[in-house]
Amino acid sequence: MARGTRSLARVAVVVRAGAAPLWWLGLLAAGIGALLPGLTGRRIGLLSGAALLLIAAAVTASARWGRCTSLMAAADRAGRHDVLQDRRVTLRVRRRARRWVYPSAFLAAVVSSFALPGAGGLLLAGIGAGLWLKAVRIGRREEDTETLYWVSVDEMSSAGAVGKPVTAFRSTGIGAGDAAPGGARRRR
Known part of the structure; x- marks a missing residue:
């Protein structure tokens, strides 16, 4: 790349990348866990899992939101030579970077069902729902300001789009x- 050129990924797409795998793997783990009697019984396990889903969604949706809004407020215009990464490429790269995290989390959620049936899976689904809610919040802000926010791929790490390595x-x-505000597929 030439000097001054950087590759940029959409912030909302980066946040949204983990939402679908965590949601579906969490629901699958909860379904498997509901088949097991567990130590506490199905009813207690699923009720505590429902509470964990709501708590995890709220905590994940609000985590690092202050840093995110301050970075959005101080965003500079992208340069003429900056390369905007496609939505599909961003999703593929982010999910490939976590290819061992998703199966490990799924396995941990299924194993936890021997104690609390379905609770671990619903917790995992709550984290996925929280990531989706955060992407929707970013999308609302993008629509209100009529501005799309991008992060440098080089600065992004395993901490995500709002981690400490991200400076702007x-x-x-x-x-x-090619993505609509919030990181969803753009309707043609």
Whole structure:
């Protein structure tokens, strides 16, 4: 790449990348866990799992939100030579980086069902729902300001789009890229 050129990924897409795998694996683990009697019984396990789902969704959706809004407020315009990464590429790269995390979390959720049936799976699904809610919040902000927010791929690490290595966001107009505000697929 030439000097001054950087590859940028959409913030909402990076946040949203883990939502679907965690949601579906969590529901599958909860379904498997509901088949097991467990130490506490199915009813207690599923009720505590439902509470964990709500708590995990709320905590995940609000985690690092202050840092995210401060980075959005201080976002600079993307340069002419910056390369905007496609939605599919961002999703593939983010999910491939966590290819061992998802099966490990699924296995831990299924194993935890021997104690609390379904609770671990619902906790995992709650984390996925929280990531989706955070992406929706980012999308609302993008629609209100008519600005899309991007993060440098080089600065992004396992901590995600709002981790400590990220120093700044870049911004573009609402029509840039191939993802709608919030990171969803753009309707044609």
